[in-house]
Amino acid sequence: MTKITMTVNGKSASGDVEGRTLLVDFLRNDLHLTGTHVGCDTSQCGACTVHVNGKAVKSCTMFAADADGADVQTIEGQANEDGSLNVIQQAFQDHHGLQCGFCTPGMVMAAAELLKNNPKPTEADIRHHLEGNICRCTGYHNIVKSIMAASGQDVSAIAAE
Amino acid sequence: MYNFEFVKPSSVADAVSALSAEGAQALGGGQTLIPTMKQRLASPDTLVSLSDIAEMQGVSSAGGSVTIGGATTHADVAAANAFAGLTTLAGNIGDPAVRNRGTIGGSLANNDPAACYPAAALATGATITTNARDIAADDYFQGMFTTALEDGEIITSVTMPVPEASNYQKFEQPASRFALVGVFVAKYADGVRVAVTGASENGVFRWSEAEAALNGNFSADAIADLSIDASGMIEDLHGSKAYRANLVKVLTDRAVSAAS
Numbered sequence: 010m011t012k013i014t015m016t017v018n019g020k021s022a023s024g025d026v027e028g029r030t031l032l033v034d035f036l037r038n039d040l041h042l043t044g045t046h047v048g049c050d051t052s053q054c055g056a057c058t059v060h061v062n063g064k065a066v067k068s069c070t071m072f073a074a075d076a077d078g079a080d081v082q083t084i085e086g087q088a089n090e091d092g093s094l095n096v097i098q099q100a101f102q103d104h105h106g107l108q109c110g111f112c113t114p115g116m117v118m119a120a121a122e123l124l125k126n127n128p129k130p131t132e133a134d135i136r137h138h139l140e141g142n143i144c145r146c147t148g149y150h151n152i153v154k155s156i157m158a159a160s161g162q163d164v165s166a167i168a169a170e
Numbered sequence: 171m172y173n174f175e176f177v178k179p180s181s182v183a184d185a186v187s188a189l190s191a192e193g194a195q196a197l198g199g200g201q202t203l204i205p206t207m208k209q210r211l212a213s214p215d216t217l218v219s220l221s222d223i224a225e226m227q228g229v230s231s232a233g234g235s236v237t238i239g240g241a242t243t244h245a246d247v248a249a250a251n252a253f254a255g256l257t258t259l260a261g262n263i264g265d266p267a268v269r270n271r272g273t274i275g276g277s278l279a280n281n282d283p284a285a286c287y288p289a290a291a292l293a294t295g296a297t298i299t300t301n302a303r304d305i306a307a308d309d310y311f312q313g314m315f316t317t318a319l320e321d322g323e324i325i326t327s328v329t330m331p332v333p334e335a336s337n338y339q340k341f342e343q344p345a346s347r348f349a350l351v352g353v354f355v356a357k358y359a360d361g362v363r364v365a366v367t368g369a370s371e372n373g374v375f376r377w378s379e380a381e382a383a384l385n386g387n388f389s390a391d392a393i394a395d396l397s398i399d400a401s402g403m404i405e406d407l408h409g410s411k412a413y414r415a416n417l418v419k420v421l422t423d424r425a426v427s428a429a430s
Contacts, residue, residue: 011176028173028175028176028217029173029174029207051208052201052268053345064245065267066271067271070200070268070271071200071204072217074176074178075197075200075221077178119266138266140266140347141264141265141266141267142265
């Protein structure tokens with residue numbers, strides 16, 4: 010077992026992990042932060058997307074021990090300080106950017122990284138950035154619309170069919 | 171996956187030392203190795219993470235060449251924008267989260283026959299620098315998943331001469347985002363190099379007939395009458411040998427036309 014310590018959503022978190030413990034398992038099983046989902050467990054679907062040192066990663070494809078000392082952000086840390094939804098989360102609600110909701114934590118974390126680096130993305134930018142996030146309800150149009158809205162842009166041109 | 175001991179050294183020397191242990195294996199970004207371990211196709215006793223080694227990070231330019239640390243992520247290579255073909259290649263590997271973890275050294279050490287980076291390294295005549303020596307790209311790639319690396323040898327950096335013009339064209343397998351076929355064209359004062367990934371059963375290779383034709387006339391017209399032998403191509407449910415052979419020519423045409 011290896012002792013690890015990281016900052017998760019602004020708070021220090023420690024634990025003893027095996028070498029093979031994945032970051033997502035440490036977050037869910039040890040820290041009980043179950044908002045980060047395991048969809049495919051094969052690094053394809055993106056439901057487990059979290060930020061490690063400000064960069065979106067698939068937490069099912071990173072060892073917890075490799076995040077020792079890192080600054081980790083999960084979906085649980087996204088709301089505003091007063092508990093209200095942040096601008097991306099609110100846009101997902103306003104534009105029906107989720108159906109079953111399973112992919113949503115990953116979609117929100119992917120969107121947060123995109124908007125941090127590219128505050129006014131085009132529709133093509135958004136779709137390119139979401140290539141690693143799969144919605145099996147196939148609700149992509151409204152997810153794209155939600156991210157466009159979160160960036161403060163007009164969403165009327167996004168395909169609705 | 172089977173359990174293992176995890177170590178994270180902060181210098182190349184310490185990593186080399188850790189890798190000398192029986193059953194030890196290097197871990198780059200893990201975007202291939204971790205899925206492989208989940209399937210129990212690899213079961214190292216010790217994983218030596220290279221992610222904390224500062225001397226293996228970053229992109230620098232000097233004397234007409236760009237040098238990329240072996241632990242530099244695809245996202246950081248794309249952001250460095252060293253030259254057109256490399257930026258396109260690095261910025262379209264996998265997806266954004268994969269690019270934030272996967273590294274150039276990991277990709278080249280694995281030498282997947284459908285990976286993108288081997289095409290860039292071979293087309294630019296890169297020098298692959300390890301903890302022990304420099305290896306020319308023409309000597310480095312030795313077939314599918316096979317390289318000149320010895321056990322425990324670490325790619326510390328990769329140096330690519332910056333081409334006058336370059337382009338990378340990938341015909342993407344839409345589920346995996348690996349190259350069904352990928353072609354990297356690099357034009358230098360002393361000649362053109364064309365490297366093809368995804369197509370051959372022997373891994374990345376140079377299409378020498380196209381290079382010869384393009385040396386005299388760097389335009390798509392120069393390769394119009396060429397074709398490539400389909401016999402050594404990969405055949406799987408995604409495409410036949412003939413399909414891949416045709417893609418090699420189509421993508422070379424597009425890469426030459428788009429080179430900048």
